[in-house]
Amino acid sequence: MTALPPTSEAGTPRWRMPRTAHAAHPGLVLAGFVVAAFAIGLSQQGAAGVIQDQVRSLDTTVDMIGWTIVAYALGVVVGAPVIMVGLAAWNRRRLLLTMSAVFVVTSALTVVAPSVEALLGIRFLAGLPHGALLGSATYIGVLALGAERRGQAIATLMYGLTGAAVIGVPGMQWLSEQAGWRASYLVVTLVGAAGFVLMWAFVPSAQGTRGVGFRTELAALRGRVLWTAIGTVTVGFAGLGAVQSYIVPLLEDTNGFSSDAVTVILMIFGLGMTAGAFAGGRLTDRSPVLTARIGIIGVAAMLLALGLVGTLGWPVVIALVVLGACIQVFSQSAQAHLMDATHTSPSLGAAIAHSALNAATVVGTGLGAIVIGLGWGFVAPAWVALVLALVAVVLVFVGPGYRR
Template identity: 30%
Template sequence: MNLTQSIDKKQTRKEPFPISILSLTVGAFAIGMTEFVIMGLLPNVASDLDVSISTAGQLITMYALGVAIGAPILTILTQRIPQKKLLCLLMILFIIGNGISVLAPNYTILMIARMITALTHGTFFGVGAVIASNLVQPNKRAGAVSIMMAGLTIANIIGVPLGTFIGQHMGWRASFGAIAIMGVIALIGILIFIPQLKQEKPVSLAEQITALAQPKLLLFLLIGALGNASLFTVFTYITPLLEQVTGFAEHSVTWILVLFGCGVTVGNIVGGKLADWKLMPSILGLYFAICIILTIFTFTIYNPITAVVTIFLWGVASFAVMPGLQVRIMSLAQSAPALASTASHSAGNLGNAAGAFIGGWVITHLAITSLPWVGALLVGLGLIIGAAAYIAERKKTVKPQVH
């Protein structure tokens, strides 16, 4: 009887998979929108709050730091809260943060509002990834995580241009108002569709830190950060690269970025399926593909057609690797998967910041045309570390059979 009940339970748990995970996708979409929409609204925010563009740019930097530093701390502090309740609390905090952004009378208040929303970012994705992977059978975990993460990628294609359009026509505050409404929709979806999951026995702070401090786990956090650094070394400066080197007009770049975003979404879904098929070989294979694509981009950047094709393929490969990495990191810290998942977002955001810095250094000291091959070197370094870890792991599992 117990066996039948457990099989029935598994089936019922699997049944709500699409709709319940879609409510996480909506939350991911809203969070992605709030992170990136500010890039298109910087001039509007700067002139309205009477600050320089570079000062307004700090709203992006501080958000990334808020995710990187605040998210693991918040995950540790909230580990005793049931996962569904925690997701609801995070969305409420997200709605409040964006609500404050709408009403912010000055730059300081807007910065505080951005920091509040940044705190929700990493923890939402960390807990969301654990919930998504628990709602499906083990062989579908990466696919489930990729569906949730698709919200972040769709935010880049639809959300950011839409938010920028709203901001330019109705004022930047209206953009944050629209994001707050998206947060309310996500909250309702989580309340209705996410089932109450059995709460795991709370893990002590020492155990969580021990789980996170494993050399192998830290190695994969580094590999993820190197991948993001490679992406942002080139992507941060993709507009001047396409305008100055390839010769595209400013209005054409928007459509190229939409195409990149389509590649990102395709990659995210394909990557989830590949990781469910063969986890480590797919991660290493995709890092190798990114390395090759960026090396080729060094030469294809001079021709409009080849540049666009390369950018699309780069988008596919760059984001195809992410669901697999997320699942790999969670599986390495079984006693603290939410913290590990959150830490991977922190490492990713540090990679983003490092990539933007490295890209700026390359433009100043080398040339803007050097960006793709420097990006290839960074992802190549991640590939070498990953391959070495995989070979060492394979040797360990083969050894007992020899004796």
């Protein structure tokens, strides 16, 4: 059963609302969202696979290119709440298509970036629509499947992101070696355009929060329950950024895997994340809080294991794959809990979830860079991430909003 509105709003021009979107099928709606999420995943996660060619092409350093990855994540952190609050009254279909168009344009600009300084600014702009796009898609996806299946709706969108993890990094790395990093981002642009077309064709009209002022919308961001949920996502998910950002040197330099073996391991790691998204979606439908506890305990356990076996070869791979699965279980439940915490504006809550996830990327990647810069090695980020995960463990058991 779907709660999607069957027709367009009165006065909506037909060219902006095709017949296929008047009585949209939930599966087709979600298909467009998955393709859009896949494009976003390629853009964000695949960036790690083209670093070497960018360094050569733009005559810069790895550290400087690393800042472009951080710039994208900061764009998500800033863009999600600002856009969702500032454009709260916008029809969600209109907001989705606008954000998708911005993503396609900024991806195309990435292809032609003339310098690393220009790339830095463009990547920040490319991150701005990320949270609003996926947040609105999550909201409409929940409407499509019904609130009782919201975990599955969130998981379905995550399939696009985790699917990008399976083929995004190795695929963009291979294409970058064959045709240059600009070709890789051209693919991102084309996939993003395909997502835009699917959403235009099948996503129905869904009203924004009309009659709600800017201050009223901001009121949804108040309260200990919400900020505890945001903090839990940030510290709990930071472990993925701390580990994944440096996974290639961990495998190659510390454990001696060949580059070909690392490509396969990255694909297996992505499959583990996909499996976690599938399981997490179904567990979240039963109990978001219980699922959050199971997921974050698993994350902490795998980070501890990674710290202990970080130089032993294949045990590291096993720990990484299970870590990827556990972090996705935690992610699904955390996003559902954030939507509950902002029940007066669930689409804002979904966008805030992506903002918090990317804040976690900034925190984890940044702290990992610090300990590596101190000469502590590529296993050290796992220990930093473990400390953060233990904070999240405490929060999901005794924090406001999690106790009930």
